[in-house]
Structure formats: structure tokens, C-alpha cells
Amino acid sequence: MSPRSVRLIALRVIRQLRRDRRTVAMIFVVPIVMVVLLGFMLRAGEDKLTLLIAADDPAAQPIATLAAATLQSADLPSAIQIEPTESDAGYQRLRDGDAEGMLLLRPGADPRLVLEGTRAPATEALTRFAGQAALLLRATTAGPLPAGGPSPEIEREFIRAGPELDLVDGIAPAFITFFAYFFVFLLTSVAFLRERQQGTLERLMITPIRRLEIISGYMLGFGFFALLQAFVVVTVTILALQIHIFGNLLWVFLAVVLVTLGAVNLGILCSTFARNELQVVQFIPLVIVPQALLSGTFLPLGGMPDWIIWLSRAMPMTYAVEAVKAVMVGGSGISDLVVWRGMLALVLFAIFFILVSARTLRRA
Amino acid sequence: MDAVALTDIVKTFGRLRALDGLSLNIRAGTIYGILGSNGAGKTTMIRLIAGLLAADSGEARVLDDPPGRPAVLARTGYMPQTPALYEELTVHENVAFFAACYGRRDPAAADSAVEFVGLSDRSDSQVRTLSGGMRQRVSLACAIAHDPAILLLDEPTVGVDPALRVQLWGRFRDMAARGATILVSSHIMDEAERCDTLGLILNGRLLAEGSVAEIRARTGAADLEGAFLALAGSVDEPA
Ligand SMILES: Nc1ncnc2c1ncn2[C@@H]1O[C@H](COP(=O)(O)OP(=O)(O)O)[C@@H](O)[C@H]1O
Ligand SMILES: [Mg+2]
Numbered sequence: 001m002s003p004r005s006v007r008l009i010a011l012r013v014i015r016q017l018r019r020d021r022r023t024v025a026m027i028f029v030v031p032i033v034m035v036v037l038l039g040f041m042l043r044a045g046e047d048k049l050t051l052l053i054a055a056d057d058p059a060a061q062p063i064a065t066l067a068a069a070t071l072q073s074a075d076l077p078s079a080i081q082i083e084p085t086e087s088d089a090g091y092q093r094l095r096d097g098d099a100e101g102m103l104l105l106r107p108g109a110d111p112r113l114v115l116e117g118t119r120a121p122a123t124e125a126l127t128r129f130a131g132q133a134a135l136l137l138r139a140t141t142a143g144p145l146p147a148g149g150p151s152p153e154i155e156r157e158f159i160r161a162g163p164e165l166d167l168v169d170g171i172a173p174a175f176i177t178f179f180a181y182f183f184v185f186l187l188t189s190v191a192f193l194r195e196r197q198q199g200t201l202e203r204l205m206i207t208p209i210r211r212l213e214i215i216s217g218y219m220l221g222f223g224f225f226a227l228l229q230a231f232v233v234v235t236v237t238i239l240a241l242q243i244h245i246f247g248n249l250l251w252v253f254l255a256v257v258l259v260t261l262g263a264v265n266l267g268i269l270c271s272t273f274a275r276n277e278l279q280v281v282q283f284i285p286l287v288i289v290p291q292a293l294l295s296g297t298f299l300p301l302g303g304m305p306d307w308i309i310w311l312s313r314a315m316p317m318t319y320a321v322e323a324v325k326a327v328m329v330g331g332s333g334i335s336d337l338v339v340w341r342g343m344l345a346l347v348l349f350a351i352f353f354i355l356v357s358a359r360t361l362r363r364a
Numbered sequence: 365m366d367a368v369a370l371t372d373i374v375k376t377f378g379r380l381r382a383l384d385g386l387s388l389n390i391r392a393g394t395i396y397g398i399l400g401s402n403g404a405g406k407t408t409m410i411r412l413i414a415g416l417l418a419a420d421s422g423e424a425r426v427l428d429d430p431p432g433r434p435a436v437l438a439r440t441g442y443m444p445q446t447p448a449l450y451e452e453l454t455v456h457e458n459v460a461f462f463a464a465c466y467g468r469r470d471p472a473a474a475d476s477a478v479e480f481v482g483l484s485d486r487s488d489s490q491v492r493t494l495s496g497g498m499r500q501r502v503s504l505a506c507a508i509a510h511d512p513a514i515l516l517l518d519e520p521t522v523g524v525d526p527a528l529r530v531q532l533w534g535r536f537r538d539m540a541a542r543g544a545t546i547l548v549s550s551h552i553m554d555e556a557e558r559c560d561t562l563g564l565i566l567n568g569r570l571l572a573e574g575s576v577a578e579i580r581a582r583t584g585a586a587d588l589e590g591a592f593l594a595l596a597g598s599v600d601e602p603a
Contacts, residue, residue: 206414206432
């Protein structure tokens, strides 16, 4: 080991890297973006759940209001927000995803817990909480609630999904969409970078082929592979992980195709700003991680500050994951708001990226 | 009739004037050789004619239209200085692909272009398995498969062995005889002797233009090499 040789190599590495301004910038920008975003989200990310309290008989509504007040003042150790409501309105709010559960008080019987159902952790937390709440109510509320006797039997009702739903079921939709997005992005950006580097893109640009034809061809070619990949990933997750699918897979594949269209064009766009494969790889944390964090898959966005919600709404993958999840877990179809709104958003994002990437394919 | 007409073309890259008031005309059906040392501006000029670069100022006409018009593009063949090919595709697939981009979907067009460059026996080899000279020839085949009226060849015979080079030049002659206009850049002087007209460029300017005999006569040099050096030496290097 000669220190001089080591120094020689080290100096060359430093000099080379210094000339690659992009890489140097990335070394600082990427961790800063990640750390700040992740920090904010983890801090703000205490999951806020809403439990509605209602009576199944309108005549007993005052009891529900009283029970809600009791629970609110009971200072139960939980981040669950209690709100009294009427049962019809409560069901509607559950269907809208506006609340996660509703405790339905029934004269002369144990309360029934109605759950939105598509989020396994929320279901679990509310079930636990409902047990405590029922005990407390039994001890403090007179009237139609039965006093004494065995510990309350809480019957559960699911609006969507069901008791068999677990954590993996909730995450699988995100994996399927992100795989399609990630691989198509990576494939296109590298393929396009190579088209640029090896000069074939220039060659193509001066044939009578149009820019939109080149882009569409890429979308079709990679869309084919993305669809194939989605088939395999979905089949394997269903068979190996035994995930539960509550909706029609057709909509899942449609979402994957739409994600692919956006990803192809994002790849074309990013390839313009990359001089080599290394620089393409540098885009990965920027185009993947923030979207994964903001998609609501790993950290629920419920209690996040507004700017994080807005940021999340500006990202295509949020809509994709939301729609695929609604189909797979929530059993929704294209006629449901989350699904069609998600698809529409993906179409709009794809059109936007197509227009932008077409602009990067200029002749002179 | 002029197939290519450049008037006072200026093209800068930052502070560098790659083309500095270049004017030249290429008669249809002739072979025009553009000669110049490395960095003289040959590639820049060819890319401009091909429609890949826009001039900062000056006027360019190709087949009576500005370069880059769809009608012009369809009738132009461009062979870049470094072979631009898909490595994973075979020779024939590359040639057929570009021919099809020009609307020639007939496989025979690709076959005859591959034969033209003497690669029929490697037609089904993937390009990544070929030598440098072979790639150069595949790249040439890609430029001619659609029978262009104007053929732009940027140093087409670099890395091609002498026997084949002679053969290729014979074929260029045939194409010109059938009405094609060919612009060839080169820094190889013996190759230049085969052109109808020569243009010598230096620092983006046309130094001299004429037939081989004219240029030799003008400088009194015995060969083109000498003529070129004499002409280049008579120009003051810009500061
Ligand atoms: N894309 C570019 N960016 C910056 N400078 C360039 C670019 N292309 C060419 N040049 C410069 O323009 C000059 C002419 O280049 P070129 O036309 O390739 O010369 P030749 O083909 O005659 O060797 C050279 O000095 C070269 O460095
Ligand atoms: Mg050159």
C-alpha cells in the first residue's frame, strides 16, 4: 500500500465527481428532501381515527349523545375522536371514508360496532377501543344499556372488506402499482438514455416518424411488459401471500396501464437530464420515495398538515394506490368516486407527461 | 439544379463559431466531398443539412425546402459519424427498422442495402457482436435502404478496409449516376479524389472549392494533401 497511489486515486475520484455537478447536487438535495419530508410526516403522522356514536333506534338518540359526551370526557388513552351522530348519517359517513367506525347503541343489547373496514390497523384499534368503551358506558350510563352481566359482546359489521383483511392486504395494492411505476420508469429512462447516447434517437428524429408516434410506441411496448408484470405480481401475491381481493381485478390492470403511460413519459423526460446511467439512478429516490411516503400506504395521511395533503394530491401515485386499494380491498368498481376519480387523475397526469416529454424530443 | 444550397451559415456553440459564414452549393446528382481537419465543422454542417441543428443565421435549402421539412426528411439519408445502431438487434433488423421508418416496409429493400455494404453473411448477427468497421457499414446500410435522393455521409469509410472502400465508392458512383446527390465528409485525401467537387473547410469557413484538378492547379501542389496544407497555411489562424 503506497499512500501516494491511494492519494492519486482519491484525488482523481474527487476531481471527477466535482465536475459532475448534478451528482454533487444530488448528494445534498436528496437526503435533505427525504429527511425533511419523512421527519414531518412521522411527527405529524399520528393516525387520527373517528368513531361515531349513534343509536339504532332514533328514539334512543339522546342516549347516544350522552354516551358520546361520557366517552369524550372519560379521557381514554387513545387518539380516537368521538362524535355523536344519527345512524343513517353515520353509515353515510363510513361509506364516504369520512369516519372509520360507528358504535351503534342498542336498547337492551350490547352495542354493535360498524366498521369502514379497508384499513386493518384502524379496524383493530377501533375494535379494542369499542370493548373498553362498552364497559365504561355500562358502568356509567343508566337506562337501556344492560348493567352487570358478562363482559360486553361486541358484534362487528363491515361496510367494506371484512374481518379477514390484514396488513398485507392493505399494502399489496401499493406494491403492485409501485412495481409497475418503478420498473417502467427505470426501463424507459435507461432505454431512452441509450437511444440518445448511441445516436439512434437522432436517427429516428430525422425519419418521417412523428414524435408522438415514437412516444406512443414506447408506451405500447413498455405497457405490454408492465401489464405482464402486473399479471405475474398479482397472481403471485394472491397465491403465495393469500391476499384477499374484494373487487374486480380488471380495474387493477386498467390502473396499472394508466400508471405505465405516465411512467414512460416521466422516464423520457428524466433521460433528457441524465448524461449517463448513474444520473438516471440518481432520479430514483426523487421520483419514487416521496411518492411512496405521500401515497398514504405506509403512513396514513389523516392527521397530516395541509401542505403534506396538497403535496400528496399533486402526485399521480397517490391516485393510483388509492384507486387500486379501493378496488382490491374496498371492493369498489369504476362507478365509485375514488376509482373513477383516480383513473381520471392518472389519465390527466399521463397527458401532462406526454406533452412535456414530447417537447424534449425536438429536432433542432 | 442545386440539391443543397447554404448561404452565409453561422452556427455557434457558446463562444465557438463552428460554422462561420459558410456558403456552398451542391449540384444534384454529383458527389461533393467536404474536406477538413478535426473540428473544422464538417459534422456540424452535415447535421445542419440533415435537419438536426438549426443555424443561428444564414439560409439553408435542401431540395428547395428548409432542412427538416417532412418532405425533405423523407428523401434524405444520413449516416452519422459514429454508428447509431440498436446493439441488441441484428444487422437486418436494424436496417429494416429504419427503412420502415421511412415507409419502406418491403424486406427486399433492407436485403439489398445489407448486400450493398457486403454484410449479407452477417445479416442475422446482433450488432453488438460486430467489429467497428462492420458497424460502420451497417450504419451506412441504414442510411441508404430507403433510396434517398440526398445522402449525407459523415466519414463513412473510417475503419473500412481498403478493398471494401474501393467497392463502396464504386457503389456511391452508381447511386450518383442514378440521380442521387451525395455529400461525403472525409479527412482521407485519396478518398477525396473520387469526388466530383471538393470543398475544403477550416474553422467553419470554406477555404476553396472546385474539382480535384482545379484545386491542385490553383495551389500548384502535386497532390491534394499538399494543396490542402498550402491553402490552410495561407489563412491566418484566428486569435
Ligand atoms: N454539441 C456541441 N457542443 C459544443 N461544441 C461543439 C458541438 N458540436 C461541435 N462542437 C464544436 O464545433 C467544432 C466543429 O465540430 P465538428 O463539426 O464536429 O468538426 P469536424 O466534424 O469537422 O471534426 C469543434 O470545435 C467542436 O468542438
Ligand atoms: Mg466530424
